[in-house]
Amino acid sequence: MNTKDLLSQLIRLERSLNDFSFEELTTAEASHLKKSFQAFRVSLENKIFTPSSSFLNDTEIDTPADVILPEDPKKKEIKPPSADMLVAKVSHEIRTPLNGIIGFTDLLKEDELTSMQLERVNAIQTASYSLMDIINELLEYSKLSAGLEQFESIDFNLNSVVDNVMYLCDTLIIGKNIELITTIDKDIPMGLVGDPSKLSQVLLNLVGNAVKFVEEGSIILSIELIKQRGNKLFLAFSIADTGIGISENSLAHIFDAYKQAEYDTQAKYGGSGLGLSIVKQIIDTLGGEISVFSKLGEGTTFRFMLPFQKGSIENIVKVAAASGITxxxxxxxxxxxxxxxxxxxxxxxxxxxxxxxxxxxxxxxxxxxxxxxxxxxxxxxxxxxxxxxxxxxxxxxxxxxxxxxxxxxxxxxxxxxxxxxxxxxxxxxxxxxxxxxxxxxxxxxxxxxxxxxxxxxxxxxLTIESKTINPAVELYTDATKINLSVILEDCLGQMDLLEELILLYKQNALEFIGIVKLNLDKDDLDEIAFAAHKIKSGLAMLQSKSLHIIVEQIQAICKANGDRKHLMFLHNCFIDEYPLVENAIDEQIKALKNN
Amino acid sequence: MEKKKLLLAEDDELLASLLNFRLVKGGYEVKVSSDGRAVKEHLAEHTPDLIISDIMMPYFSGIELIDYVRKELNLNTPIIIISSAGNEENVLTAFELGANDFISKPISPSELIVRIKRELLKV
The missing domain is CATH 3.40.50.2300 (Response regulator)
Structure with a gap:
């Protein structure tokens, strides 16, 4: 994976968009989609073509970007951020508009489209998703390289981690004639201390990789205890497959970033080619080692060693003794x-x-x-x-x-x-x-x-209860927790101003209730979202947390064009909650005045 | 010394009243506009010393406002953007288009005043 691939993905995406005739569709979604895409392309181009990120023009990052060449006096003044840091930041920024593209494409699909249009929208979506995958891996890889990734050290259950990985991989081998086998050394205590999510990631990556390259045969995951020193355990994990294997030439570079075994591998199997480099980074950071053996046509075995601490049984939920599901x-x-x-x-x-x-x-x-x-x-x-x-x-x-x-x-x-x-x-x-x-x-x-x-x-x-719905459920009890002293301070202690603001607040709240009701009837969610936005800062100012949460949810549902029933429910919550809040505010004002 | 003129584009009346009160107290001359059309009309005839604008406004968003001030009116009047939480990507766009500073809701009027002073000192 390199900049050129990213750009070619982008060009493909753009072509699908251009093929798509926006004139046929006058929906707001179409224009949003186009805007999202433009913003995305512009931000990407800026990042790629600005001098500070010129490192991206090369396929490989051979020299660290912060090495400043002496013959370039201009560069001396500003020390560019490290390449990985920059990539991490850029990938993150790219994801936001890309999410927009994916989201609006989803919305587009809900419109009535001709089969031709649907096909094109699907093409946009597929391209967007694969771009997202690549960017996610790129982000992950650069975060690791830049040392931004956080590692945990917590109690976990090795069996559960392995079970979960295998469960996910089971869903990957559907339609293939592959046997997934797991063996775990009996001497390994099930309660370990380490980073379970990173371990899952490594296993998922290696087993998932094996699934990709095996059409028929088996994949065996075995875990052995190789050393134990006091509380410290060294475990060896090996993942052996009967897949297509890797040539000797390619083996040497297998953990390098941006290299998949063969040139045509990516075309056939997809992916960014960063998976194995990510695996190696994680294992290195955790103080382990990874190696690989392979023979073309016979299969590949990845073997890695990782240190863990023995966990205290106390913190672990014990696994029901290999009962199996009856x-x-x-x-x-x-x-x-x-x-x-x-x-x-x-x-x-x-x-x-x-x-x-x-x-x-x-x-x-x-x-x-x-x-x-x-x-x-x-x-x-x-x-x-x-x-x-x-x-x-x-x-x-x-x-x-x-x-x-x-x-x-x-x-x-x-x-x-x-x-x-x-x-x-x-x-x-x-x-x-x-x-x-x-x-x-x-x-x-x-x-x-x-x-x-x-x-x-x-x-x-439990006794059996009637299932009648009680509409007046008290959702929050924090109405009484309203504290007006902060805002009074902002008003420089002037009570009349505070009272004026509260009057406005009350008007706004009632207006909001009306607007939501009206637009629920008209099914105009945009109007509701806007009203929600408008009232939010006032609610925050007067610390009406409960109402604020309700309004935030209303806004989120409107933006996602979500469930109308849920909206109606939240609207009722607001109506139920508001008098409590108003009461609390009035009480506070009284109290403040008496002081 | 003549009072500095501020244009406050904010559609939330509550926030606008509070900020107006504090800014006037702080010795500024304040024009409050609650929607983008009024902002545009005001800018056609007046040139404030600084603009404070909410990112989300009816008819004319804060983003469009920055673009209008910088490109159409060709002014380098300092612009402070008011953003709501969760709108970070808009803030980036705002900066790209030429906003000078931003402040997130919930807003502390005292903080805003400090930011205004700082921007005016730079001019």
Missing amino acids: SDVLEEVAGMHILVFEDNVINQKLIAQRLKSWKCKTYVTDNALYGLNLLETNPIDMVLMDLKMPGMNGFEVTQLIRNSKIKSVLEIPIIAVSADFSYQDRENCQQNKINDFILKPYSPDELLTKLVKNKNRMKTT
Whole structure:
């Protein structure tokens, strides 16, 4: 992968766009798409053709970019940022408009298109996605090279990591006659301390790579304990495939950036050619070593060694002793309704697929209010709660659930899901009445065990409740937490100005309620989004956090042209919440005046 | 000394009132415009010493405003952009088009005043 490839991808993308006749389509999406693309191209061109990034013109970065050549006096004054730093920054910037392109292409597809147009839109989308993949790898690679990547050192379960990787790879070999085999040395303790997500990434990359190059045969992942010194463990991982193999010539350069084994490899197998360099970077950084053996036509074996610490069993959720999934257990979970709070799209898909295969009905959301609404309106048996979500975190969402006025909702079993559990987290779990927890990444077995265990708990503690919906659910109780002293300070202590602002605030809020109602009826989401934007800064000024969150969600849904029912629900939330906030503000004003 | 003239383009009345109050207190002459058309009309006849503009405004966005001031009117009047959280890419565009500084919501009026002073000192 080099600049030329990036540009040629870009030209391909542009050609698809030009082929696409925008005159036929007068939709706003089409013009947005074109704008996004132009902005993208301009920013990319600027980055590539400005002198400070001239290093990009070469296929390989042989000399570090911050080496300043003595014969160039002009360059001496400004020390250019390191190449990797710059690439990391640029890739990041490129992703934003590219996301725009992908998003609007998605929107375009919802319009009524002729089959010719649909084909072209699909071409744009395919090109955009492959460009995105390349950029993601480029970003990852440069972040690693520039030392910007953060490494973790946490307790994890080796079995779960391997299971998860293999589970994903299973989905990759569909349609091929490949056997995936895993063997793990019995002497390896399952609880380790290290970076599970980096290990997953390395394994996924190497096994995924093997899947790419094997048409028929086997891929064997074996893990051995090669040395143990006190708490320190050295593990050897080997990934052996029966694929096409790599020639001796190419082997020498296999871990170099931007080099795939053969010139035509990229055309046939795709990818940026950065995968293996990323793997090597990660292993080097973790203090390990990687090597490769291969013979053309016979197969390839990657072998790497990594150090880990022995984990304290305390922090690890133990794997149910190699039980395997029995039909009894499956019968027990079949038909369960499970609500999953999860923000990562890949994880969302993964878990939905898993639960579906166990015949569970699954609801997935990353949105607290919507999730709560689902709980109140559907016969849900259990909640899986990712603790780390943007916006409201898992503990906050759990609090909402535990404060519900509906008995079946407030007593629902909740299983917390997290990549690491500190003692603090565990205490929080107890305080928030979270029933159980499971460590990410978890194996299907582990999840199943948790589901069964908590389902039985549910049977004994829950009574059947009527499923009537209580519309006046108190969503937030922080209306009383409003603190006007900051804004009063901004007003230099002038009460009349503050009161004037509050009058405006009240007018705006009521106006907002009206505008949303009106435009919900007209189905004009743009207007709603704009009204939401307009009211937001006022809400922030008067510290109306609860209303602010609701409005932010309204705005997000409008921008994504999302679910109207969800919008209506949020609108009602706003209507319910607003009087509480107004009350709190009036109380505060009274108090401030008396002081 | 004559008062410096500021143009404040902000469609949020709440924020506009507060900022107007603080800026006038701070010794500036302030013209508040709540939409892009009014901003354009005002600029046709007056040349402020500094412009503060929200990025998102009806009829005429802050981005368009910068472009208009720099390219059409050919003025190098300092421009401070008010952005909302999550709008970082717009800020980059704003800088590329010639904005001098930016401040994110929620806005501290005192911080804005310091930024205004700094920009005016540079002129």
